[in-house]
Amino acid sequence: MGFLELVNFYIIPGIVLGSIYALGAVGITLIFAILRYAHLAHGDLATLGAFVAFAVVTGIGVSPYAALPVAIVATALVAVGIDKVFYEHLRERPKIITVIASLGIALMVRAVVQVIWGVDSESYVRGISRPDVYFGLRIRDREIYTVLAMLALVGALYVFLSRSKWGKAMRAMSDNPNLALLSGIDNKTVIVLTWVIAGGLCAAAGVFLGINTELKSMMGWQMLLPMFAAAILGGVGRVEGAVLGGLIVGLAEELSVLILPSEYKAATAFVILLFMLLVRPTGILRGKVL
Amino acid sequence: MLELNQLVMDFSGFRAVNGCSFKVDEGTITALIGPNGAGKTTLFNMIAGALKPTSGTITFQGGDITGLPSNELFSKGLVRTFQIPHEFHRLTALENLMMVAPNQPGEALLSNWLSWGRVKAVEKDVEAKAEETLEFLGLTQVAHERAGNLSGGQKKLLELGRTMMTDAKLVLLDEPAAGVNRTLLRKLEEKIEILNKERGYTFILIEHDMEMIEKLCDPVVCMAEGRVLIEGSFQTVRSDPQVLEAYLGETVGAEA
Amino acid sequence: MSTLLSMEDLTGGYGEADILRSVSLHVDDREIVVIVGPNGAGKSTAMKAVFGLLKVRGGRTVFDGDDITGWSPNKIVQRGICYVPQVDNIFREMSIQENLEMGAFLKKGDLSAAYDRVYELFPDLKERRRTLAGSLSGGQRQMVAMGRALMLDPKLLLLDEPTAGLSPRYMEQIFQISRDVRDTGVAILLVEQHAKQALAFADRGYVLAAGQNRHEGTGADLLANREIAEMFLGG
Amino acid sequence: SVPAKADVKIGLIGGVSGPIAAMAPAMISAAELAISQVNAQGGMMDGEQLVGVVGDSQCNPQGGTDAATKAVNIEGVVGMVGPHCSGAVLAASASVTVPAGIVMVTPSGTSPEITNIEDNDLVFRTVPSDDYQGRALARTLIEQGYGKVAVAYINNDYGTGLAQAFRAEFEAQGGEIAGFAAHEEGKASYRSNLADLASGGANTLVLFDYGDGTGLTMLRQALENGFFETFIGGDGMKSNAPINELGAENLSTFFASAPVGEASNSLETFNAAFTEAGGDPDAIFVTTAYDAAFMLALALEKAGGDKEGVSAALREISNGEGEPILPGEWAKAKELIAAGTAIDYKGAAGDHNFDENGDVPGTFAFFKVGNDGFEVVTQMK
Amino acid sequence: MEFIGLVNYALFMGIFIAIYALLALGLNIQWGFAGLFNAGIAGFFAVGAYTSAIITSAAADGRIGGFELPFLVGWAGAMVAAGLIAWPIGKICLRFRSDYLAIATIGVAEIIRLVIKSEEALTNSARGITGLPRPFGDLPYVESQAAFLLLMIAILFVAYLLVERQFNSPWGRMMRAIRDNELAARAMGKDVEYRRLQAFIFGAALMGLGGALFAHFNRSITPEAIDPMVATFLVWIMLILGGAGNNRGAILGAAVVWIIWSVSEIATDQLPHEYAVKAKYIRLFLIGLLLQLVLRFRPEGLLPEPLRGDQGASRREPKSSARV
Numbered sequence A: 001m002g003f004l005e006l007v008n009f010y011i012i013p014g015i016v017l018g019s020i021y022a023l024g025a026v027g028i029t030l031i032f033a034i035l036r037y038a039h040l041a042h043g044d045l046a047t048l049g050a051f052v053a054f055a056v057v058t059g060i061g062v063s064p065y066a067a068l069p070v071a072i073v074a075t076a077l078v079a080v081g082i083d084k085v086f087y088e089h090l091r092e093r094p095k096i097i098t099v100i101a102s103l104g105i106a107l108m109v110r111a112v113v114q115v116i117w118g119v120d121s122e123s124y125v126r127g128i129s130r131p132d133v134y135f136g137l138r139i140r141d142r143e144i145y146t147v148l149a150m151l152a153l154v155g156a157l158y159v160f161l162s163r164s165k166w167g168k169a170m171r172a173m174s175d176n177p178n179l180a181l182l183s184g185i186d187n188k189t190v191i192v193l194t195w196v197i198a199g200g201l202c203a204a205a206g207v208f209l210g211i212n213t214e215l216k217s218m219m220g221w222q223m224l225l226p227m228f229a230a231a232i233l234g235g236v237g238r239v240e241g242a243v244l245g246g247l248i249v250g251l252a253e254e255l256s257v258l259i260l261p262s263e264y265k266a267a268t269a270f271v272i273l274l275f276m277l278l279v280r281p282t283g284i285l286r287g288k289v290l
Numbered sequence B: 001m002l003e004l005n006q007l008v009m010d011f012s013g014f015r016a017v018n019g020c021s022f023k024v025d026e027g028t029i030t031a032l033i034g035p036n037g038a039g040k041t042t043l044f045n046m047i048a049g050a051l052k053p054t055s056g057t058i059t060f061q062g063g064d065i066t067g068l069p070s071n072e073l074f075s076k077g078l079v080r081t082f083q084i085p086h087e088f089h090r091l092t093a094l095e096n097l098m099m100v101a102p103n104q105p106g107e108a109l110l111s112n113w114l115s116w117g118r119v120k121a122v123e124k125d126v127e128a129k130a131e132e133t134l135e136f137l138g139l140t141q142v143a144h145e146r147a148g149n150l151s152g153g154q155k156k157l158l159e160l161g162r163t164m165m166t167d168a169k170l171v172l173l174d175e176p177a178a179g180v181n182r183t184l185l186r187k188l189e190e191k192i193e194i195l196n197k198e199r200g201y202t203f204i205l206i207e208h209d210m211e212m213i214e215k216l217c218d219p220v221v222c223m224a225e226g227r228v229l230i231e232g233s234f235q236t237v238r239s240d241p242q243v244l245e246a247y248l249g250e251t252v253g254a255e256a
Numbered sequence C: 001m002s003t004l005l006s007m008e009d010l011t012g013g014y015g016e017a018d019i020l021r022s023v024s025l026h027v028d029d030r031e032i033v034v035i036v037g038p039n040g041a042g043k044s045t046a047m048k049a050v051f052g053l054l055k056v057r058g059g060r061t062v063f064d065g066d067d068i069t070g071w072s073p074n075k076i077v078q079r080g081i082c083y084v085p086q087v088d089n090i091f092r093e094m095s096i097q098e099n100l101e102m103g104a105f106l107k108k109g110d111l112s113a114a115y116d117r118v119y120e121l122f123p124d125l126k127e128r129r130r131t132l133a134g135s136l137s138g139g140q141r142q143m144v145a146m147g148r149a150l151m152l153d154p155k156l157l158l159l160d161e162p163t164a165g166l167s168p169r170y171m172e173q174i175f176q177i178s179r180d181v182r183d184t185g186v187a188i189l190l191v192e193q194h195a196k197q198a199l200a201f202a203d204r205g206y207v208l209a210a211g212q213n214r215h216e217g218t219g220a221d222l223l224a225n226r227e228i229a230e231m232f233l234g235g
Numbered sequence D: 001s002v003p004a005k006a007d008v009k010i011g012l013i014g015g016v017s018g019p020i021a022a023m024a025p026a027m028i029s030a031a032e033l034a035i036s037q038v039n040a041q042g043g044m045m046d047g048e049q050l051v052g053v054v055g056d057s058q059c060n061p062q063g064g065t066d067a068a069t070k071a072v073n074i075e076g077v078v079g080m081v082g083p084h085c086s087g088a089v090l091a092a093s094a095s096v097t098v099p100a101g102i103v104m105v106t107p108s109g110t111s112p113e114i115t116n117i118e119d120n121d122l123v124f125r126t127v128p129s130d131d132y133q134g135r136a137l138a139r140t141l142i143e144q145g146y147g148k149v150a151v152a153y154i155n156n157d158y159g160t161g162l163a164q165a166f167r168a169e170f171e172a173q174g175g176e177i178a179g180f181a182a183h184e185e186g187k188a189s190y191r192s193n194l195a196d197l198a199s200g201g202a203n204t205l206v207l208f209d210y211g212d213g214t215g216l217t218m219l220r221q222a223l224e225n226g227f228f229e230t231f232i233g234g235d236g237m238k239s240n241a242p243i244n245e246l247g248a249e250n251l252s253t254f255f256a257s258a259p260v261g262e263a264s265n266s267l268e269t270f271n272a273a274f275t276e277a278g279g280d281p282d283a284i285f286v287t288t289a290y291d292a293a294f295m296l297a298l299a300l301e302k303a304g305g306d307k308e309g310v311s312a313a314l315r316e317i318s319n320g321e322g323e324p325i326l327p328g329e330w331a332k333a334k335e336l337i338a339a340g341t342a343i344d345y346k347g348a349a350g351d352h353n354f355d356e357n358g359d360v361p362g363t364f365a366f367f368k369v370g371n372d373g374f375e376v377v378t379q380m381k
Numbered sequence E: 001m002e003f004i005g006l007v008n009y010a011l012f013m014g015i016f017i018a019i020y021a022l023l024a025l026g027l028n029i030q031w032g033f034a035g036l037f038n039a040g041i042a043g044f045f046a047v048g049a050y051t052s053a054i055i056t057s058a059a060a061d062g063r064i065g066g067f068e069l070p071f072l073v074g075w076a077g078a079m080v081a082a083g084l085i086a087w088p089i090g091k092i093c094l095r096f097r098s099d100y101l102a103i104a105t106i107g108v109a110e111i112i113r114l115v116i117k118s119e120e121a122l123t124n125s126a127r128g129i130t131g132l133p134r135p136f137g138d139l140p141y142v143e144s145q146a147a148f149l150l151l152m153i154a155i156l157f158v159a160y161l162l163v164e165r166q167f168n169s170p171w172g173r174m175m176r177a178i179r180d181n182e183l184a185a186r187a188m189g190k191d192v193e194y195r196r197l198q199a200f201i202f203g204a205a206l207m208g209l210g211g212a213l214f215a216h217f218n219r220s221i222t223p224e225a226i227d228p229m230v231a232t233f234l235v236w237i238m239l240i241l242g243g244a245g246n247n248r249g250a251i252l253g254a255a256v257v258w259i260i261w262s263v264s265e266i267a268t269d270q271l272p273h274e275y276a277v278k279a280k281y282i283r284l285f286l287i288g289l290l291l292q293l294v295l296r297f298r299p300e301g302l303l304p305e306p307l308r309g310d311q312g313a314s315r316r317e318p319k320s321s322a323r324v
Ligand SMILES: Nc1ncnc2c1ncn2[C@@H]1O[C@H](COP(=O)(O)OP(=O)(O)OP(=O)(O)O)[C@@H](O)[C@H]1O
Pocket: B011, B014, B015, B016, B034, B035, B036, B037, B038, B039, B040, B041, B042, B043, B083, C135, C136, C137, C138, C139, C140, C165
């Protein structure tokens, strides 16, 4: 197999897929670190975001990129709302309770999507788009946008978290919520901020998945496990780790076909994860030990 | 009984213990004092098997115990308390003590079926002993409270209580007095003395309470910056100018 | 001298059972008040009650003219009370410097003067300010916790056993700092097991036992009371 | 006044939620089309209404047995269309319908294992076992001159069954399989799978998957990246989704096989009726679902609404002898049954002459994408 | 609807509840007592189901097994196999803390699922194994269901006694101590790794048994049965809702959740017939919502974990705790 072929059919798809995983994994890792639970409704929220954008695309006939901000804002609001209505009163309880609650939310969000938009596959744009060839590299515009958007969104988040006061406050909250409260940090604001970020990024993951493939009511749920693998792989609580983890999982899934029977593609993320946990239990970048 | 030989502990570049050696004789109560961050707790962690020394060796009753896991050390008769209480927070205070008792037949899966009678008999003894200990520590009213709900001082007492549940040879106490009411502390001192004299326990005691050290300990080892600064009787150590400077400060020193 | 904080007949606990039973105490401006008592007496609980961290079933807390019962903790901090809890009082996964920064979360503007002050008090911290607080020794953590509270120039400082685990030298120093801080106009309410030393430097003291007020008086008075000394102060 | 007559209930058990959520609704509405035709043309027996009770089998045995139990015991159905997924069929028949003596006709449980159920002649299917279709397709491809193909199949009983039967027959007929790989559903990218399959040098990809699921994703990615020239699907791929999403103009080299009746106007009749009812006649398994419901109704009519005789009646109404009945001809069939004349149902998906195991051999056609959807290229044997 | 229909439905629910209760009990050993966040229940369930299927089914071409041994042998084999497979998994995974362990075990379960789905020679791949013997399978419908239910109840009862005694013994206390504070437990002489592994294997064996019973009840096992939603997450919901750390809670949770799961369909079927398909989505919504409501009003579970050291009648009531 030639080098170009490797890049075109394994590396580039891997990076695009990885970028989508990364967008979801960043939210998962933040919720993990700050609120301290595994949020199992993350995938279905991504589905919701994708379908909100779909509604905008079909409703007013704009391109999915123009619909992206709407989806981000809407999903962020939904995430904040879900937290207020369902998770807030479980805050003082063992975290496992919220994990289970989020499973229920996953079912509810999916049901809403299925009732409103039905269960058929949809796409933002009908027809197919063939890639452009740059120096033998076959790349589509939408792939470039996916990767760039991921880098821009996550980059902005990274700067926000490390520079701004609220970014630090989020870390403090994740560290010792009681003491954060006693330091005058308004935990409610921090939590809202977390959900806005996680919900927004999650919608972006959904929309880009939809742009690159189709929209299905189960699309998010099916992405959940690889996104979790990516978050853990990168080190819990590490935004740049989640990106790295996402890219690794994406690439590994695509490359796995070269060595494993393809029915085991879905297992690659976990094989890597198990291996990494064995040699480096804190993730690639040192994450929190929960 | 215990011999530390050139122990070194590095934490990713930071050397917390830097070539520490001393011996502890059987039947003594050795004090380990030193400024905050001197490496005392780290030393305990190495002796008790919670940390693996970067280099150096530890011998206990003639055998090399360097790097052995703490559960094995426990069965050799080495018990420790934690400076920051490590209670089992969802167990009751009573259970916290009962679980410490060594060699309980009921801890093997099968014996709960094959020899339930014996399990129950042993359990009764253990419970009696735990209740006695709680009584002594003034914790009887909270015996059935979840340990996580105890006050800061009560948790420290529970730490100490655990060491009384076993037939230990060497007991490592990490600041048992911090946060403990002084009236109760005087009682504890008596108890430690009794355990030492009558039951033959050997103690190493990290403490910042000079009254307690003066009353109980000989010899006193003073650490600073990961090394042994000076070793000797309480009076010698206390009047050492370096110790005064680094550790005791003016007022306490002036009393001497 | 006017009353800064007053707790009036406060009753409440963590669950059903009352831990505090009609506890009353007050702190005046520029006063150092110490609470002593046996383990489990409810001293820490009394402090948490100021911050509304337990279910209050009776009584109220007034601070500087406002009834703060039921306020959210961050509002109370804004109002001018800083609190150093007895346990779990640092951000383990943040560096020393960041711990201090979080202490000053509500403060706007330049923090360098505040940092300098804390590092001056605890030079040990200065050289390791990039170290994660969770890897510090017991005493060092206590220093960080104290430093965090000092970042904000409060009107009232609540300290729960600030000297536990500190070397004699630092213990001295904490008391000294407390006096200095008081002299800059801050009132201090603290819980201490080093009761003799504490009562010796405090203006007033309370003895709490089994969730109730037992004695109250100036430090010297309490120290002079034989019964108190025997029962609570270690003879 | 006429005494109120009890309704006759049949269960429509399918994977409404869960992995085949996208396929189940069309199958259920096809079955409901049959029910509404029955009711519009005089109902059952003495004018009783036929009622379809929808149950969610979630495409797993847990859900399948649960839904079947409720249908049988709470709703009191006397026959059942479904479940849709083979695992649910196996479990629900063993623990519910066979012990309860209820006839089950699955429109889409294609696993060869269903053939072997010890069912007291109570389990039928209107869809051929994957064995048949895979072989038929293999022979057709050889006839059409495809000598070398790569095979991609979804890793479930449907895909595995078809792919293995296809491979056996294709190789036996002298064809060459230049790539044979399963894939998991629901992944976002299959380009590496495609690249790997293409590296075997075949120009034709045989894709056993679902046209509104992963199969669509794979087809899109293959077309966009120029892997393979020709695409052949099984009945799962004969769905409107690829045409809607990718455009018919891009699918000129896309073919699919699907079961059809010998009397091919059966299929047209159904297509017209289903389109009118707002359904998509090219959706997967709608013809089989319709046939299952219609035949169950015929059998119930013949058995007089009693569950005891349904199994025998089901065989009698379609054993190849008697007056032909096409989809939707309920009134006619009812009359003939009343008159005691033998009838033979000629379904949209085949003639459904059940063998001793309750299976149908199936007759298939080979479709291409034309301007108005799928068009028959040739019949398959 | 006839009375006998209701009875049949109740019998069926009873059987499922008993099977799920076994899974929940197994999980309770792991999570409720040892604090092990096993999110790979489906894996052990599958290993148990397939082992028993291989042992008891008739011989078939192209795959191993088909030994046609009695079902009791199959069930014992299921427990052993699930325990055996738990051993290496535990060895590797148990050193991870809580959430890491969860994702590691999910991963292992996914791998097991893919192997089962793909390896023809082992499990007949996607088609599954059929024709398993079912105890009392030859009786008429109602009798057969009733007899099977009785058998399930007997097994569940034995399992409950077994687990309950372990929990109330020093073993249980030790496990809970390890769950609360591993470092201290080790310092108090407990071999943490070994004990955790013990709990993990013990729990896994029960899950394996649950899988085997499920397979034999349906006379078949297919990969669709090991979907994470119904074979892992549902069990978690049961345990948490019932009350982690409480064996009776685990069983009660299994009953309540399964009843919600199953009866919710009857409820949403009340919607007009045009919505028959949408009703199924609404049903999922309803299940999710009910879950939220139970968690809101019984966040400690229906039967909270008892404070075990306080079981004596004469002892005073524990103060309720603010935080667990
Ligand atoms: N896990 C760790 N990682 C990094 N540094 C550590 C770690 N544990 C301890 N240290 C450092 O090692 C030094 C010694 O700590 P240690 O806890 O042994 O002190 P100590 O003598 O017990 O002090 P104290 O009296 O305050 O308890 C301290 O400076 C501390 O910051």
